[in-house]
Amino acid sequence: MNWLDEIKWDRDGLVPVIAQEAGSNDVLMFAFMNREALALTAERGEAVYWSRSRNRLWHKGEESGHIQTVHEIRTDCDNDVVLLKVTQRGYEPGIACHTGRHSCFFQRHEGGQWKSVDPVLKDPASIYK
């Protein structure tokens, strides 16, 4: 059986994907892949997602240069989520978020509010020219 057939694709033909930084184990971002994106990710060793907003394949870093080298591809006990272990390229420390932050998960719940608690490492205007 093909490993791609073992994934339980959702009603849109997608699977949720968590990208985790190798070494730090920081959760960098969350996105989706379709079958082709997952196949390409394994083939190239670089993360290729499915952009739901643009409705097309999205080679992470294609605009920003913030490519993700993929070291491991994992799935969970239900075969319906994918976890990538990646190195975030293009800047030191790695920037995974389009806001110029290390991780997309920079908002923390505090006293009934969401607070931005992580710094912008690079101005997004200089990332996306």
Place this chain on the structure above:
Amino acid sequence: MNWLDEIKWDRDGLVPVIAQEAGSNDVLMFAFMNREALALTAERGEAVYWSRSRNRLWHKGEESGHIQTVHEIRTDCDNDVVLLKVTQRGYEPGIACHTGRHSCFFQRHEGGQWKSVDPVLKDPASIYK
């Protein structure tokens, strides 16, 4: 504005949730919450999910005793994913997976196959009596 209103609930009224172990930063599991589950999680300081298979609130550990103490609740740049920092209770080291493993993400892609690479820490038959 209520922090719960800032979450972009999906068409089923749910938000995907990543549970990450405080300290190790291991990704333990992935599940969903509805608004009530997220409110209860913040209120109790223990993870309460929405079980899509059972169609009801699911206080993680209610059967297994493997409760998750929640230290942080984060959301991402799009407000459509939640990340929890938790301590996995009830066993040492923590067991988050119903298969008796530490993490649900125990299958790794190797040479075109999914391989189980992490050990079962406790027999599921003795977890769910």
